[in-house]
Amino acid sequence: MPAPTTPVFLHNGLLIDGTGGEPVRGGAVLIEDGLVRWVGRTPDRPELPEGARHIDVRGDAILPGFIDCHVHMSAPGGALNHAEIAALPGSLRTFLAAPRMKQTLEAGVTTARDLGGADAGHKRAVESGLLVGPRLLVAVAMLSPTGGHGDFRMATDNGENDSGMSRLADGPAECRKAVRGVLRQGADCIKVAATGGVWSPTDQPDDDGFLEDEIRTITEIAAGHRGKKVAAHAQGRGGILNAVRGGVASVEHGYEIDDEAIELMLERGTFLVPTLTTANTDPDPKKAALWAYAKKKHWQEVARRHIPHAIERGVRVAMGTDCGIAEHGTNLRELGHLVDCGMTPMGALRAGTSEAAELLGLAHEIGTLEPGKHADVVVARGNPLTDIRALGRPENILLVMKDGVAYKDVDGLAA
Ligand SMILES: [Zn+2]
Incomplete structure (x- = not known):
């Protein structure tokens, strides 16, 4: 379980940021100090901070908590x-x-x-x-x-x-x-x-x-x-x-x-x-x-x-x-x-x-994956836009982070 201070770079996911905008294939999120720092396409990533943990989510969905x-x-x-x-x-x-x-x-x-x-x-x-x-x-x-x-x-x-x-x-x-x-x-x-x-x-x-x-x-x-x-x-x-x-x-x-x-x-x-x-x-x-x-x-x-x-x-x-x-x-x-x-x-x-x-009344803090928000992130198996019901089965919820800390990590992605 990474400490909240360990920067995390989640990448290679189907990014659905919660705003209702187009999903991004090959999407990525950079998390630092418990906050979302950057969101975008994996190849466009900024310089990563020292010691950042790379997590390849292998095409699964990256969603807001x-x-x-x-x-x-x-x-x-x-x-x-x-x-x-x-x-x-x-x-x-x-x-x-x-x-x-x-x-x-x-x-x-x-x-x-x-x-x-x-x-x-x-x-x-x-x-x-x-x-x-x-x-x-x-x-x-x-x-x-x-x-x-x-x-x-x-x-x-x-x-x-x-x-x-x-x-x-x-x-x-x-x-x-x-x-x-x-x-x-x-x-x-x-x-x-x-x-x-x-x-x-x-x-x-x-x-x-x-x-x-x-x-x-x-x-x-x-x-x-x-x-x-x-x-x-x-x-x-x-x-x-x-x-x-x-x-x-x-x-x-x-x-x-x-x-x-x-x-x-x-x-x-x-x-x-x-x-x-x-x-x-x-x-x-x-x-x-x-x-x-x-x-x-x-x-x-x-x-x-x-x-x-x-x-x-x-x-x-x-x-x-x-x-x-x-x-x-x-x-x-x-x-x-x-x-x-x-x-x-x-x-x-x-x-x-x-x-x-x-x-x-918390839209300034949570609810989307945008820079400055709390790093509450869920990685879920598959594409929820084609199979929304899969999210209702907890075994498909592979990774759950709150404030940048992983509390569930089925595949040891963040280990
Ligand atoms: Zn009630």
């Missing part, structure tokens, strides 16, 4: 059962997140936004080198109204709501307090429940969550804290509209998005994060509660009908998987699902790189 805008590292994926999660001591939930973070990085995701369940300690553990994982942005906990998507209590339970994943608030005054609470705990972004959802026991995905005035209060306070952005869990059409009118940066899921919402999102530049990975994951009838199973099957179908229309109309899309609800570690399957919904492979690659960086 991918960005997953919607994960839950503290949720197990696949076998979701809130009663079981709530029964885990907080420390165990955190320890269980550690291997998932590593697995996510090894799937090619070098930056991830955790939208509930992971506190600022997860992010700092990665930054300090204690844990291996993607660069993290955390929401700490989802803000939700009583009985909304963040309220995991059964109807007869009047005890405390599980506070690991969410905080309950009702009305603008309580929303102010709740958003300031997660900001105080180091939230990089804010997650709000604008509709009900599949896994919450007492609501439906087309029930309204926070109303427009509650959401606006939250977006205004977040904006006043160094421009922090708000992501809205929003599945039914009414809640999607409330969220967009309330000023959120992204609609997460957006399964019932309609023309009115599409128009408004186009006008305001609101992103859609369709989380097709979870939408396309069948619930396990042996593990899911009956009510959750029925909701999931119905809303999968709603998503399949509505999302392609939003993509066709050109709503800005950023990649997010909802891994934690879906299985961890195959995040780039999302790109294939986006293509199935009508996106071009290049469009899907942009959704997973430069567009996601735009949504996170």
Whole structure:
């Protein structure tokens, strides 16, 4: 594993830089001090720094590190059962997140936004080198109204709501307090429940969550804290509209998005994060509660009908998987699902790189392979423009570098 100070010259690759520009055959990237220094055709390379390590990627694809805008590292994926999660001591939930973070990085995701369940300690553990994982942005906990998507209590339970994943608030005054609470705990972004959802026991995905005035209060306070952005869990059409009118940066899921919402999102530049990975994951009838199973099957179908229309109309899309609800570690399957919904492979690659960086407010640092950006680089087997699904199989992700350090190196390319 090269130290961040070892310059690296990756060459002889199919370079796809994340900007949406033409791919470059025989492409190369020069990395120095953890940053991209130069990008271009191999024969045009500049004078290489002393001691630069040459890595011949033998025609495979060189891509920017991918960005997953919607994960839950503290949720197990696949076998979701809130009663079981709530029964885990907080420390165990955190320890269980550690291997998932590593697995996510090894799937090619070098930056991830955790939208509930992971506190600022997860992010700092990665930054300090204690844990291996993607660069993290955390929401700490989802803000939700009583009985909304963040309220995991059964109807007869009047005890405390599980506070690991969410905080309950009702009305603008309580929303102010709740958003300031997660900001105080180091939230990089804010997650709000604008509709009900599949896994919450007492609501439906087309029930309204926070109303427009509650959401606006939250977006205004977040904006006043160094421009922090708000992501809205929003599945039914009414809640999607409330969220967009309330000023959120992204609609997460957006399964019932309609023309009115599409128009408004186009006008305001609101992103859609369709989380097709979870939408396309069948619930396990042996593990899911009956009510959750029925909701999931119905809303999968709603998503399949509505999302392609939003993509066709050109709503800005950023990649997010909802891994934690879906299985961890195959995040780039999302790109294939986006293509199935009508996106071009290049469009899907942009959704997973430069567009996601735009949504996170990090476009000046990550999301493309351009001089001055963090050296977050993925080498993947084959040509993703002709076989986008190959990226969803982690065995095809051969090399993953974050800040110029190789964390996965299947063929010993960087050894
Ligand atoms: Zn989620």
